[in-house]
Amino acid sequence: MKDSPLTIGIDFGGTTVKIAVVFQSHIIDQAPPIATQEYAGHGELIEAMVRVVEELRTRHPNIAAIGVGMPGFVNFEKGLVYNLTNVRDWESVPLKTILQEKIGLPVVVDNDANCMAFAEWKCGSGRGFQHVVFITLGTGVGGAIIANGQMIRGARHGAGEVGQTSIDYQGRAGHYGNRGALEKYVGNSEITAAAHEAYVAAGIQKSLEDCAPAALAAAAYHGDPIALAQWESVGRMLATSVMNCCWLLNPEAIVIGGGVARAGELLFKPFKEHLFVQLSAPFKDHLMLLPAAFGHEAGIIGAAALARELI
Numbered sequence: 045m046k047d048s049p050l051t052i053g054i055d056f057g058g059t060t061v062k063i064a065v066v067f068q069s070h071i072i073d074q075a076p077p078i079a080t081q082e083y084a085g086h087g088e089l090i091e092a093m094v095r096v097v098e099e100l101r102t103r104h105p106n107i108a109a110i111g112v113g114m115p116g117f118v119n120f121e122k123g124l125v126y127n128l129t130n131v132r133d134w135e136s137v138p139l140k141t142i143l144q145e146k147i148g149l150p151v152v153v154d155n156d157a158n159c160m161a162f163a164e165w166k167c168g169s170g171r172g173f174q175h176v177v178f179i180t181l182g183t184g185v186g187g188a189i190i191a192n193g194q195m196i197r198g199a200r201h202g203a204g205e206v207g208q209t210s211i212d213y214q215g216r217a218g219h220y221g222n223r224g225a226l227e228k229y230v231g232n233s234e235i236t237a238a239a240h241e242a243y244v245a246a247g248i249q250k251s252l253e254d255c256a257p258a259a260l261a262a263a264a265y266h267g268d269p270i271a272l273a274q275w276e277s278v279g280r281m282l283a284t285s286v287m288n289c290c291w292l293l294n295p296e297a298i299v300i301g302g303g304v305a306r307a308g309e310l311l312f313k314p315f316k317e318h319l320f321v322q323l324s325a326p327f328k329d330h331l332m333l334l335p336a337a338f339g340h341e342a343g344i345i346g347a348a349a350l351a352r353e354l355i
Contacts, residue, residue, distance in 0.1 A: 049108040049355055052097060053348030055156065056080070056114050058130040061089070063096050064341075065104050066348035069167035071341060075100060085133035094146045109150040109354045110143060111347030113159030120201045123153040129184075150354040156343050157186030157204065158195060160336075163346030164299050165190055168337030175295045177286070179206050180336070181304035185227035191293060207231075211284040226285040230278050232257055232304065239274045246270060261307040275307060279314025286315075287322040294327055301336025308335070 050072075055062040060077035075096045083089040101107050116128035123140020143151045154162075161178035164170040170178065174193045180186040185207025189196040196203045207227035208218060215224025228234060239255035248270070253259065264271035286298055305311060312333060320328050338345055 049352065050104055050106055051348040051351040051355075052100060052107055052110045053159075053344035053346070053351070054093065054097075054110065054112040055159070055343030055347060056112060056128075057156075057343075058115060058128075061093060062344055063093065063100065064344045064348075065100055065107060066345055069163070069345055069349075071344060073100060073103060074344075080131060086137050090139070090142055090146075094143070097147055107149065109152070109351035110147065111159070111349070111351030112139065112143070112151065112153045113156035113343045113347040114139070114153060115156045118153055118155045118201060120152075120154050120158075120197055123151060125153065150351070152347075152350045152354055154347070154350055155186075155188075155201075158188045158197075159346035159350060160186070160301065160338075160342040161188030161190070161204075161299075161346065162195065162349050163338050163342045164301070164336055165195075166349045167345060168342075169299045169334040170297060173296045173332075175293065176297045176299060177206070177289045177293060177295045178204075178299045178301075178336075179282075179286070180302035180342075181230060181282075181300065182232060182302040184231050186302075189293065191295075206285060206289065209285050209288060211281050226281065229281050230304065235260065235274065235278060235304065238277070239271070242270050242274060257304050257307065261310055264307075264310050272310070275310040276314045278304070279311055279316075280318045282311070283315050283318035283322070286319055290319070290323055290327045290331070295331070297332040297334055299334045299336055301338070301342060305335055 050065055050067055053064055053066050059080055061080055062077050064071045064074035078092050114125050117126040125134055125137045125139050128134040140151045140153045160180055170176045176190040178188045187206030188204040208222055208225050210224035211226055212224030216228040218225035235257050236252055236255045239260050240252055243250045260271050264275050316333055
């Protein structure tokens, strides 16, 4: 325990806030989730988080630090949350300062995609690499970069937003005036809509639920040609964005997680094929394409691993 103390990881989501005690890469105690939308503002929600942390500390008094992953723009150095995705009343909240004052432990606050990447880098599929690009495919597309053995955060702590990189300069309009953003094509809703449209064009009636990534993967594994074509398309689009990352960063590995990545080889096979034909030898020789080791618990484990760096 001395060499790897207990820390708390907090995974803050738009639906729930998950809080757990972590030893190394193992969750050893987890509180019931907090329903994010049940609280009127950030003050009430922070108080609820503090109560849960204090309850966990009564069972584990040797907890040494707290890490928090937030789904939005975060100033890592200050622990300041500028804004959150789909959560009201979270503008310019000094979360690190508030939690440290209320709990009396060191606190680190980071973007949730960075936390997931940190979990994979320290304890999962990215372990041992010095140059890695991490991508998480879910409702949107998150990303993070490790270069020269360090997480690259950028001048304003916003580096790694792979989902906002363009795969078509004349493509769909993004949230920020950027056209052809990757997440406008390979997010959950976008994959579902594209599959539904393909079935309709073929004269096949399917519900949106039957076109969601999990159902689409099941159909593809059973040989459905439309489903297989959709995964081919997703793999090609993902490869276009990652190709740019490879030419820019020359990584050793690409680690891909999130719900969409559970499609496995349906995604990874076309992704690899389309990626490698767009790279020269120094960029593709020995390049590893790896599924993430952690699932839904990655945010908690990564936040807790970041907290261990404070000790």
